[in-house]
Amino acid sequence: MKTAIDSTKSSALALIFADFKEITKARLAISVVFSSIAGYFLGAYEIQWTHVLLLAFGGYCMVGASNAYNQVIEKDLDALMKRTKNRPIPAGRMSVKLAMTVAIVLTLLGVLALYLLNPKTAMFGAISIFLYTSVYTPLKTITPLAVFVGAIPGAIPFMLGWVAATNDFGIEPGTLFMIQFFWQFPHFWALGWMLDDDYKSGGFKMLPTGKKDGATVLQIIMYTIWMMVVSVIPTFGITGRLQLSVPAGVLVFLMGAVMLGFAFKLYSNRDNASARKLMLASVSYITLMQIVYVIDKFLS
The missing domain is CATH 1.20.120 (Four Helix Bundle (Hemerythrin (Met), subunit A))
Known part of the structure; x- marks a missing residue:
């Protein structure tokens, strides 16, 4: 009986983790973190690994938050598309309230981590979330110019690493x-x-x-x-x-x-x-x- 219960718990945790990866778009977030760290290495006079870890954590949180907000806003549209209909919200595995909680917590953690590096890094990270969520996302159903707007937060990570290393733009x-x-x-x-x-x-x-x-x-x-x-x-x-x-x-x-x-x-x-x-x-x-x-x- 205990083995069966443990197995059920493990399966539940695996599903929760899988949905967290999906709501934050883990593969995309990791690629963004990679770009940020590359920018940090280019800007740093001396590499401080605690700073690298803060940048990686903060960067993942910021991208994850943006994607979670995006999936909350587009939940009804996601249900109409083959590639997105099985995302956690339209598939019914995650409530809008929980997804918003995840997004807000990641925003706060991300801004804090980047602020510990320097205020400019936190500012650019916050700008990225705002543009992606409040401008790019609603424009996607209105005009192809949404891609131009979306390219701005999409281009911030490489730059963000340099700013994190130097506190300078x-x-x-x-x-x-x-x-x-x-x-x-x-x-x-x-x-x-x-x-x-x-x-x-x-x-x-x-x-x-x-x-x-x-x-x-x-x-x-x-x-x-x-x-x-x-x-x-x-x-x-x-x-x-x-x-x-x-x-x-x-x-x-x-x-x-x-x-x-x-x-x-x-x-x-x-x-x-x-x-x-x-x-x-x-x-x-x-x-x-x-x-x-x-x-x-x-x-x-």
């Missing part, structure tokens, strides 16, 4: 922000292309032209080129302490060129398979680019 974190800002568009529009039918069933307007057409892909190509340009600007020594050696700059540019190649492939094929390849290439690009930046700093 200048050209260096501004450059990191712009890299991830321009990256958001090809990444998200590739995802939007793949999920266009599902998004439309929920009333979301995600593609820039509203269609899976050549004009949408041309914008993807344009923003990818801008991303490539901004990503190599630190090679020219005009971005303060944020420097990139010539070999590292060439490597980053070539990685961007690979991503651009997938964008041109999407223009040629106009199919979901090409959009998926571009989306995966964009994920690889942002991760490898940040690793190259960090390694180059410590080798230079």
Whole structure:
């Protein structure tokens, strides 16, 4: 009997943990934390691991809170889409009240953790939650410009790490922000292309032209080129302490060129398979680019 009870408790805890991961979008949150830590390594004169832990914890809480608020607001629309109908709220596994409690607690914990680093970091984290929840989320059913707004909180993490390390905002974190800002568009529009039918069933307007057409892909190509340009600007020594050696700059540019190649492939094929390849290439690009930046700093 005791074994059966213990097994039931373990199963219940596993389900609660799974729903917590779902309501906070754990995979997305971890990728955001990765970007923040990369930015911290780039900005830090000396790495303090307690600061890294605070940044990781605070960053996860802020992203988790944003996603929890988002799922509360969009619960009825999530129920209409295949990819979201089994989320905790529309599936009935979590009440709106509990989800809001999770979001509020994560907000408070996240702001506190980031404030312990410095007030500027907490401020940018709070701005990120506000823009994602109060501006981006409601705009998604109104205009494709929502993606532009959403790219702002989406670009904050890389910059946030630098601010956490330096308590300063200048050209260096501004450059990191712009890299991830321009990256958001090809990444998200590739995802939007793949999920266009599902998004439309929920009333979301995600593609820039509203269609899976050549004009949408041309914008993807344009923003990818801008991303490539901004990503190599630190090679020219005009971005303060944020420097990139010539070999590292060439490597980053070539990685961007690979991503651009997938964008041109999407223009040629106009199919979901090409959009998926571009989306995966964009994920690889942002991760490898940040690793190259960090390694180059410590080798230079």
